[in-house]
Amino acid sequence: MMNDKVRLGVIGTGRFGRLHLKVLSRLPEVRIAALSDTDRGALEEAGAQFGISSHNLYDDPLMLIMDPDIDAVDIVSDESSHGPLILSALRNGKHVIVEKPLCVMEPQAREIAQASRDSGKLVLVGQISRFGQPYRMIKRAVDEGRLGKVAAIRAKRNFSRSWFEAFGNRIHPVYESGIHEIDLVVWYANSRCTEVSAFERKAAGYRYPDVFSALLAFENGIVASIDSSWLLPRGAPRNLVENLELDGTIDAEIEVIGEAGTARYQLAHPGFNIWTSEETLYPDAMLWPLEEEERVGGAIAAELTHFVHSILAGRPSSVMPLEESVQAIRIADAIVRSAAQNRTIQLEEE
Structure with a gap:
């Protein structure tokens, strides 16, 4: 982190990725440093909308994750990609914000929790309801x-x-x-x-x-x-x-x-x-x-602001502890198996 700003890379520029970008682009503690999407057209459109240089637009999310100028990644891609991308980010020394779900397999959820402990990097899961009043x-x-x-x-x-x-x-x-x-x-x-x-x-x-x-x-x-x-x-x-x-x-x-x-x-x-x-x-x-002024408010703004502040402070979220997200995936897996x-x-x- 430099000058009390989180240099953030966002993976996924679809509907919800752009919603994240609308919030993050308004936070004074954030500098959006890079974007990634496998859809080049969507990627370039988002880059133009949010003022990201073409040199910092990545078709391959792993290239964004390995960018040394990035402190944290925000993963807003398809659900099945969450687990592998989180693990790659942690192993490359990045904090992680990830849209729900944490991942789609319980063993991977436990692997993520261990990788977070080993790396000392945060994993913050976007369970938005916890931030709704x-x-x-x-x-x-x-x-x-x-x-x-x-x-x-x-x-x-x-x-x-x-x-x-x-x-x-x-x-x-x-x-x-x-x-x-x-x-x-x-x-x-x-x-x-x-x-x-x-x-x-x-x-x-x-x-x-x-x-x-x-x-x-x-x-x-x-x-x-x-x-x-x-x-x-x-x-x-x-x-x-x-x-x-x-x-x-x-x-x-x-x-x-x-x-x-x-x-x-x-x-x-x-x-x-x-x-x-x-x-x-x-x-x-x-x-x-x-x-006002097309600013996005509500629970999504409270969630992302809280997550950015957690990264700056280097402290796990008191609202969304990672271990509770792991338990939620364990229950989800059990629901699928039971049915x-x-x-x-x-x-x-x-």
Whole structure:
């Protein structure tokens, strides 16, 4: 680091990569030093938009990782590439910011955790919900004991059916969408998951299921249920209407049930809505809303700012500890195995 700035290389200039770049380009503690993407056209377009010299545009992400002028990499590429790229970055002495999921295999998650310890470099996983105020307020209520002893957690997340075309043959949705709910459950339960039972269905005929349900048991007695589908129709009220170049709905809800109280949050709700003659909108104001002067705010800005400050301080994130991301991948793997093998998976203590 030079002059209290993180020299950052971003891998992936697609839809979410550009969202990261919009946030990072506004942070005074960051200098975006290089970009990488296997799509040369997208790479050059992003380079022009964010003022990156053509000498610092890499078709090969490994070349970016080996650039000696870079302190940290931000990995916003396809899910299956996360694990290998993280390991390469750590072995080349770089800190890592990575979009969820950490990776898509539990052994690789454990390898990453060890490589982080060995290198002394941070791995910061973009589980955005932890940086959204409603979810953080639930966490405080749990930690302060206002709900009493937690007995159960219920979580669901449904997506527009049209989006599944991009994921149905690429990756199991437990890593793409379900990882949000797994992470929140791990965060709120604050205990080791011991058993996983899951079921899945392929309603649309893709390689991977567009519906899955899972039941998790934790060492401290908490029982959690997770439900996910990619079947919302086009007529569902849209809530992603700005910023991410998506046109559709995320219908997410979580409920934490304690002996003395219950906390609940619903992402798509009519508290803020816009009605026109053509449609009804429930615009999201938490994840990545546009603020003044086209500035991106919300949870994504809070997340990336926190991660940059963690790198500058050389301290692991207090909000998103790496070991909890490893546990989330372990649970995700168990959900896939349970559904495929039609049995309960016992997670042995390591």
